[in-house]
Amino acid sequence: MSDHLSKQFDLELENIRTRILQMGGLVERQVLAAVDAFSSGNLDEMQQVIGSDREVDALEVGIDEDCTLLIARRQPTARDLRLVMAISRIVTDLERVGDKASKIARMSQKLHQLGSQRIPRLSDVHHCGRLASDMLQGSLDSLARMDVDAARQVIGADKAIDAAFNAILRQLITYMMEDPRTISEALDIIWIAKAIERVGDHATNIAENVIYIVSGIDIRHSAVAASKTDEA
Amino acid sequence: MTVAGRWCTRIVLTGVLPVVGLALLVAAICGVTWGWAAVAIGFMLVVMLQTRRLALLAAWIDGPQPADVPDSGGAWGEVFRKLSRKLRLDARALAEVESSLRSFSEAMDAVPDGLVVLTEQHQVEWANRAAGEHLGIRLPRDRGAIIQQLVRAPGFAEYLSGAAGQSPFFLQSAAARSRVYSLRAVPLGERNTLLVSLDVTDARRVEAMRSTFVANVSHELRTPLTVVSGFLEHFGDESAMSPEQRQQYARLMSEQTRRMLSLVDDLLTLSRLEAEDAPASEEDIDMADLLAQLRAEAESLSAGRHRLEVSCKGPGLRGNRNELHSAFGNLVSNAIRYTPAGGEIRIRWKLRAGVGVFSVRDSGVGIAAEHIPRLTERFYRVDRGRSRDTGGTGLGLAIVKHILLRHQAALVIDSQPGAGSNFRAEFPVWRLRPQLSTAAQADGEAEVPAGR
Numbered sequence: 001m002s003d004h005l006s007k008q009f010d011l012e013l014e015n016i017r018t019r020i021l022q023m024g025g026l027v028e029r030q031v032l033a034a035v036d037a038f039s040s041g042n043l044d045e046m047q048q049v050i051g052s053d054r055e056v057d058a059l060e061v062g063i064d065e066d067c068t069l070l071i072a073r074r075q076p077t078a079r080d081l082r083l084v085m086a087i088s089r090i091v092t093d094l095e096r097v098g099d100k101a102s103k104i105a106r107m108s109q110k111l112h113q114l115g116s117q118r119i120p121r122l123s124d125v126h127h128c129g130r131l132a133s134d135m136l137q138g139s140l141d142s143l144a145r146m147d148v149d150a151a152r153q154v155i156g157a158d159k160a161i162d163a164a165f166n167a168i169l170r171q172l173i174t175y176m177m178e179d180p181r182t183i184s185e186a187l188d189i190i191w192i193a194k195a196i197e198r199v200g201d202h203a204t205n206i207a208e209n210v211i212y213i214v215s216g217i218d219i220r221h222s223a224v225a226a227s228k229t230d231e232a
Numbered sequence: 233m234t235v236a237g238r239w240c241t242r243i244v245l246t247g248v249l250p251v252v253g254l255a256l257l258v259a260a261i262c263g264v265t266w267g268w269a270a271v272a273i274g275f276m277l278v279v280m281l282q283t284r285r286l287a288l289l290a291a292w293i294d295g296p297q298p299a300d301v302p303d304s305g306g307a308w309g310e311v312f313r314k315l316s317r318k319l320r321l322d323a324r325a326l327a328e329v330e331s332s333l334r335s336f337s338e339a340m341d342a343v344p345d346g347l348v349v350l351t352e353q354h355q356v357e358w359a360n361r362a363a364g365e366h367l368g369i370r371l372p373r374d375r376g377a378i379i380q381q382l383v384r385a386p387g388f389a390e391y392l393s394g395a396a397g398q399s400p401f402f403l404q405s406a407a408a409r410s411r412v413y414s415l416r417a418v419p420l421g422e423r424n425t426l427l428v429s430l431d432v433t434d435a436r437r438v439e440a441m442r443s444t445f446v447a448n449v450s451h452e453l454r455t456p457l458t459v460v461s462g463f464l465e466h467f468g469d470e471s472a473m474s475p476e477q478r479q480q481y482a483r484l485m486s487e488q489t490r491r492m493l494s495l496v497d498d499l500l501t502l503s504r505l506e507a508e509d510a511p512a513s514e515e516d517i518d519m520a521d522l523l524a525q526l527r528a529e530a531e532s533l534s535a536g537r538h539r540l541e542v543s544c545k546g547p548g549l550r551g552n553r554n555e556l557h558s559a560f561g562n563l564v565s566n567a568i569r570y571t572p573a574g575g576e577i578r579i580r581w582k583l584r585a586g587v588g589v590f591s592v593r594d595s596g597v598g599i600a601a602e603h604i605p606r607l608t609e610r611f612y613r614v615d616r617g618r619s620r621d622t623g624g625t626g627l628g629l630a631i632v633k634h635i636l637l638r639h640q641a642a643l644v645i646d647s648q649p650g651a652g653s654n655f656r657a658e659f660p661v662w663r664l665r666p667q668l669s670t671a672a673q674a675d676g677e678a679e680v681p682a683g684r
Contacts (some may be wrong), residue, residue: 017382018389023383144381146371 009074013083017143018065020087020094023059024140026052027094031136031199035129037125038108038192049105056098063091066121082216086209090143093140093202093209097136100202102193104129107192111185118182119175125193132196135161135203142210154207161200168193247278282308346413346429349420354379354392357424366405366413366429379427383415392417392425403429412436448611452495452626456488491625498627501558502610507632511552516665519581520544522557526579530564537573546581546588548665551639559635562628563592563655569624570653571596588659599647607645608633632657639663 011190030049037045067088070076076084135157142150205220212218251274259267285308288474292312337360340347346363348356356374364370367383374382380389383403391401400414411433463481466473473481529541534540549556567577575595582589598605602615611626631641634645640660647653 014378018378020390021381021384025388028384029386038644140384141368141382144384176598229264 006074009076012066012074013076013080014071016070016084016087017062019059019063019066020090021140021144023056023063023091023094024136024143026059027056027098027101028133028136028140030056030098031129031133034101034104034108035126035133035196036088037105038111038129039123039126040139041108041112043109043112046105046109050102050109053098053102060091060095062092064088067091079213079216081147082213086213090206091208093205097199097202100199103195104192107188111188114185114188118164118179119172119185119189124164124168124171125189125196128161128168128193129196129199131157131161131164132203135200136206139203139206139210142207146210146214148211151207151210155204158200159198159202165193165197251275252310264397277453282433314505336454344431346427348379348427348429350379350417350425350427352423354425356382363427363429366431367403388415391415392427400430402432445610448626449495449499452611453492456491459488460485480500495625495627498625498631502627502634503630504636505555505631509638511555511638514551515553517549517551517553517556519546519549522553522560523581525557526564529561530568530577530579533565534568534577537572538568538571539576541576541578543579544581546583546664548658550663550665551659555635556639559632560590560592562632563590563657566624566628566655567592567594567596567653570594575652583664586661588661588664589656590659591654591656593652593654595652598649598653599645600649604647605646607644 030052033045034049036042037049043151067084070084071081074080134200135154138150138157141147142154167188172190175182176186208218251271254274255271260272284423289308289312289577293315304527343360344362346369347360348363348369349358351357356369356371356377356379358371359367359371359374368379369379369382380392385403388401388403391398400416403413403415405411405413411431414430414432416428416430418426418428427578437463463485464607466481467478522545523542527540530540537545564577564579571594577595578591578593580589580591580593585660599614601613606612607614608629613626633643636657640663642658644656645653646656
């Protein structure tokens with residue numbers, strides 16, 4: 001990062017970046033745990049994911065406040081301003097990802113409590129979840145290193161998740177047509193798959209923000225991001 | 233004479249004297265005015281010459297090559313030569329330092345543990361190759377990066393800022409999910425921190441295996457013990473039991489104790505097999521004889537519920553007869569236990585493509601593909617309830633695998649749910665004893681179906 005006359009300012013900026021990446025680490029863990037718990041049916045893990053959502057919310061509020069304070073006190077310009085603005089957007093994305101993770105966990109819980117397992121726990125869902133958490137990890141790595149190439153790679157990977165989501169959908173439709181008793185279970189799995197797909201979208205948003213910080217170009221809703229689905 | 237003095241003399245001799253001499257000559261011939269003019273021109277020439285050499289030096293110093301020292305005589309020449317000599321010496325010293333640094337960093341890269349040197353602000357200063365594999369930190373990309381931004385696992389930041397000398401932090405790697413690393417921060421010098429990462433995946437796995445094994449054994453022993461102790465409580469109350477009941481309970485109890493005995497026997501067999509690498513003694517085994525024995529056992533176990541077919545077309549086999557008998561017997565008894573009445577079981581010994589193959593094929597329930605790789609794990613059960621009903625200890629195939637390994641043989645399992653299973657033990661050619669095959673073949677040529 002650039003050198004400022006005030007060493008303290010540098011320190012504050014780095015601190016915010018470290019804190020948001022810490023929050024990212026927590027959310028990363030949540031997503032992975034939620035997806036694994038869906039496949040393994042581990043109830044403790046699901047409960048843990050749901051429980052740690054509060055922690056993520058608290059971090060969101062804290063980091064947002066830090067950003068506001070920093071703008072008010074230091075009046076950052078150029079790249080520093082972009083960094084602070086982007087971070088306050090990324091915080092929102094990460095908080096949403098946390099919500100999705102606990103949604104996956106809650107749905108898995110519900111599926112588990114339902115007891116019936118007319119539809120096998122599709123390995124595609126697990127695969128899709130791994131893809132999404134890889135993307136999330138990639139986007140946070142690119143934020144840590146301010147690496148535009150890595151960010152672009154993350155944006156490119158979103159297509160794979162969309163394809164995987166569509167494949168899951170087709171499979172579930174087949175189950176539902178064969179046996180209407182599977183419908184409620186299939187719908188729950190669709191919710192889970194949708195949540196995973198949204199995690200991929202949020203990871204894309206984070207990567208776009210990284211490009212914005214480094215190059216100052218806002219690529220949201222542009223050609224690179226055109227294949228993205230709209231905010232649900 | 234001092235160095236400065238020597239230089240002054242030199243300048244006087246090469247610069248001042250010729251100019252002054254020339255000027256005096258001109259003054260003598262053309263008059264004083266021309267003499268002064270000659271002085272001025274002479275000094276100008278000297279200055280121009282020096283400036284040119286200065287320019288040469290400046291050009292050379294930009295990319296000094298010891299070989300092409302600008303060719304200039306006199307005082308400048310010496311400066312050039314000295315400079316070039318110093319450069320040569322410096323280059324040599326630098327090369328030495330570089331090569332020792334390179335061999336040092338090569339050594340550090342060869343260390344299997346990840347090493348990261350952190351500054352006071354927890355910025356990455358240096359990292360070895362293993363750190364790249366463990367934590368994804370690679371130089372020069374990540375030099376100066378703050379480590380908590382790269383290693384984001386919850387709790388790591390707190391660990392790093394915590395007191396030194398605490399127990400290590402366990403990191404579930406994000407790069408390769410299945411791996412676990414233990415991280416330890418050690419103070420380095422006055423300000424820096426050395427972060428050491430250790431791959432503890434295997435240690436953890438062994439630990440988990442050990443504890444599941446103990447849990448399994450205690451569970452397997454506890455179940456029959458509970459039954460026995462339950463009956464024993466009844467026995468205390470004499471009046472409440474008829475002689476028939478008493479007899480029946482005694483029978484059930486002895487059944488349970490037999491089960492415990494066989495479990496302990498199997499455990500002892502397994503631990504003995506594990507303790508030694510090779511069988512205590514080996515002999516040439518007459519396979520026809522062994523198969524006849526296996527068939528007799530199979531018939532008594534099956535009690536006429538299955539169609540048995542035994543064929544022996546292969547050579548003799550070198551190995552420990554007791555162990556192989558127990559391994560083959562295990563495969564046969566498994567086949568009988570998992571094949572419903574009326575099914576067919578084929579036991580064969582033959583030579584196929586130079587490999588001795590002992591196979592047991594049944595028409596039983598079969599095994600789903602996902603269970604096959606795990607069958608030889610201790611206490612692994614495809615169907616928890618049923619296999620215990622049929623009297624298995626859960627250790628049979630683990631024992632088979634161990635025995636076959638000691639005989640350099642491979643256990644191959646083909647099976648499909650509903651389509652029966654085929655368990656094969658394949659022995660390498662050097663274990664076969666063809667000289668024994670004539671008798672065996674004569675015996676086994678006629679397949680003797682044992683069905684009823």
